[in-house]
Amino acid sequence: MFDKEKAFQTARKWIKEIGHVIREEIDQPRNVDTKTNPNDLVTEMDRKVERFFALKIRNAYPNDKILSEEGFGDHVTSLEGTTWIIDPIDGTMNFIHQKRNFAISLAIYHEKQGEIGFVYDVMADVLYAAKRGEGAYKNDQRLATLDDEKKFTESIYMLNTIWTTDNDIVDAEKIRALVKDVRGVRTYGSAALEFCYLAEGIVDGYVSFKLHPWDVAAGAVIYKEVGGVVKHADGSELSYLKQEPLVAGHKEIVAETLKHYLVLT
Structure with missing residues (x-):
């Protein structure tokens, strides 16, 4: 038990x-x-x-x-x-x-x-x-639950800028457009802490494409408890068993990201 x-x-x-x-x-x-x-x-x-x-x-x-x-x-x-x-x-x-x-x-x-x-x-x-x-x-x-609404253009987004360069995982042109459309971009070098910053509401969205289960499993539990959304980059659920591309954030930020910016190659 x-x-x-x-x-x-x-x-x-x-x-x-x-x-x-x-x-x-x-x-x-x-x-x-x-x-x-x-x-x-x-x-x-x-x-x-x-x-x-x-x-x-x-x-x-x-x-x-x-x-x-x-x-x-x-x-x-x-x-x-x-x-x-x-x-x-x-x-x-x-x-x-x-x-x-x-x-x-x-x-x-x-x-x-x-x-x-x-x-x-x-x-x-x-x-x-x-x-x-x-x-x-x-x-x-x-930690407080996330606000009901959050504008994509007013969001602080987290991503490693390596994904704005040409690569064989995601359409870098779309990621560069994301960087231009949000209010600002940050990276902190620890996926686990980045999920916690999402949970605190001091940043609003996050994409990464080569994270392992141990990078995100704990942060996802924490983030979901404040109303955050964590998805595979194709919009499905993560398995937490293998390396997977993901998007996380306020529900509106995730929806906008999946609709306009994440094109896996």
Whole structure:
């Protein structure tokens, strides 16, 4: 039987515990490796944090599955049962270069539903958290639901500007038009934190095309609790099982984006 409250409190304790370790060791020399390309970075801290969660989960919840980034998880093909989706450090480039603007992202999905989401801004000691149906919080402050209306032309939009250059995933001309039509564009280097900024209402829309489940699973739980919309870039639902292009934002922003700007190649 899935005990949501117990899982929430347990996960929260673990996140705070390993977050303290990261802060204590933030100025130590890093061992930096690359994965799929020279800008796809991983450090010994990414692996240390993921190993920490994997050991804790397998000891306390031996029947649960783990979907994670750095090799300590399981081969997950379905979100049936209970699955922990973990990015130990979301925003590794920020972690290495800035020593801030990165987060621990942890979600718990039960029978294909996102039940719990945590995004922990480690250096700011800010914890975004949500339980499905119970609202979203920034530390102890409940986040307000989104306004009923939001004009696309008055929105602040988040996207990596690499998508405005020619690529084989999305029509870059359409993305350049999006940049011209919105009020402003931002990028923060951590998808998990970007979802939380959506949830706070300080930005309004978001597109990305190469994110993995661990990048977005927790943020999506949090964002949906304030009325946000998260969709595959073709308008369908995300599977949270593989790398998928997505759009997220206020419902009107998502509708406008899907109608006029997202043309997958």
